[in-house]
Amino acid sequence: MWRVLRPDAVAVLKDERARKSLGRYFAVMGGELPARFLVCKRAEVKVDLSAGDEELWRAHDRGLREFRKLLAHIDGGKARLEDLERPEPSLLDLKVELARRILKSCHFCERRCVVDRTAGKVGVCGVSERSRIASEFIHMGEEPELVPSYTIFFNGCTFKCCFCQNYDISQDPRGGVEVSPRTLARLVEAQRHDGARNVNWVGGSPTPHLHTILETLNLCEVSVPSVWNSNFYMSLEAMKLLFGTQDVYLTDFKYADDKCALKYSKVPNFFKIVARNHRLAFADSELIVRHLVLPNHIECCTRPVLEWIAENLGSMVRVNLMDQYRPEYRAHEFEELNRRLTSDEFGRALEIAREVGLENVIT
Numbered sequence: 001m002w003r004v005l006r007p008d009a010v011a012v013l014k015d016e017r018a019r020k021s022l023g024r025y026f027a028v029m030g031g032e033l034p035a036r037f038l039v040c041k042r043a044e045v046k047v048d049l050s051a052g053d054e055e056l057w058r059a060h061d062r063g064l065r066e067f068r069k070l071l072a073h074i075d076g077g078k079a080r081l082e083d084l085e086r087p088e089p090s091l092l093d094l095k096v097e098l099a100r101r102i103l104k105s106c107h108f109c110e111r112r113c114v115v116d117r118t119a120g121k122v123g124v125c126g127v128s129e130r131s132r133i134a135s136e137f138i139h140m141g142e143e144p145e146l147v148p149s150y151t152i153f154f155n156g157c158t159f160k161c162c163f164c165q166n167y168d169i170s171q172d173p174r175g176g177v178e179v180s181p182r183t184l185a186r187l188v189e190a191q192r193h194d195g196a197r198n199v200n201w202v203g204g205s206p207t208p209h210l211h212t213i214l215e216t217l218n219l220c221e222v223s224v225p226s227v228w229n230s231n232f233y234m235s236l237e238a239m240k241l242l243f244g245t246q247d248v249y250l251t252d253f254k255y256a257d258d259k260c261a262l263k264y265s266k267v268p269n270f271f272k273i274v275a276r277n278h279r280l281a282f283a284d285s286e287l288i289v290r291h292l293v294l295p296n297h298i299e300c301c302t303r304p305v306l307e308w309i310a311e312n313l314g315s316m317v318r319v320n321l322m323d324q325y326r327p328e329y330r331a332h333e334f335e336e337l338n339r340r341l342t343s344d345e346f347g348r349a350l351e352i353a354r355e356v357g358l359e360n361v362i363t
């Protein structure tokens with residue numbers, strides 16, 4: 001059992017703002033409500049899993065409506081998870097099947113490489129069909145409400161950020177060790193029994209590993225909050241598969257200017273896609289929005305990102321304004337990024353957060 005916690009990880013349990021924006025997460029963490037993916041396993045879908053793609057997606061949309069009703073019943077005390085049979089197939093079974101199909105013309109992220117990863121092909125991320133992880137451990141450095149967090153670092157990423165602090169993992173899709181969903185499910189169960197507050201899927205990026213993660217959740221029998229910790233460049237189809245499975249979306253809203261995104265992360269159409277996914281995630285579940293403040297990017301990125309968050313997700317959304325930027329990896333190739341953030345810059349970022357009306361900022 002993890003007994004040694006950061007003081008702020010204890011204090012946050014009584015933090016009204018954190019509890020307001022992450023109410024269900026706290027209830028799942030405390031064992032008062034079941035994790036969403038367990039409810040997803042109890043939602044019935046009336047479809048033959050060998051049917052065509054369109055029919056499966058229609059069944060998925062119907063199943064999602066059933067899931068939402070069921071979730072409301074459970075949360076409202078009108079039904080108990082333990083009294084519900086597991087249907088065949090369940091909505092989560094269907095999601096696993098759809099993810100396997102997407103893998104054959106991969107469009108888990110908006111790069112839409114459309115390569116058949118089941119036939120040994122790889123796209124921009126370089127991730128093959130079988131998932132590899134660089135490490136898995138109890139992370140004590142995440143947001144206070146998340147630690148201790150059982151964090152799984154998948155190899156490979158859909159971005160190529162020049163300042164990536166985990167570049168040895170994100171840019172090495174063939175590194176690490178291969179891991180099966182069954183093994184991961186047993187690891188998650190053991191860590192939850194040992195006191196982990198959640199399972200935290202990260203990398204690199206978890207997005208190329210969505211098929212593995214959904215299958216792992218389908219095999220996992222304990223109630224553990226699931227945290228989707230990604231760059232938020234998922235495709236619309238991947239977002240739909242995530243609906244109903246994640247208790248917290250731990251997002252990463254890096255840029256407001258697409259030119260900055262292309263220059264530093266080699267990713268096109270960043271803002272439109274990432275903003276869309278934030279809206280979808282907010283409608284589906286609970287959110288912690290991260291924004292890494294970059295040197296010399298207060299006006300082009302920090303200000304408009306914070307304005308967008310306040311306008312679209314409201315003043316009470318949990319925001320982690322991060323000051324830990326370091327010029328890692330290839331950041332030295334860009335003069336404007338080749339230094340740490342100044343305290344003036346971070347102070348300015350905090351001021352902007354206040355100006356735009358954000359009331360639930362973790363610093």
Ligand code: SF4
Pocket residue numbers: 106107108109110111112113114115122123124125126127157158207208
């Ligand atoms: S997950 Fe990888 S292969 Fe799939 S679309 Fe994204 S970059 Fe391409």
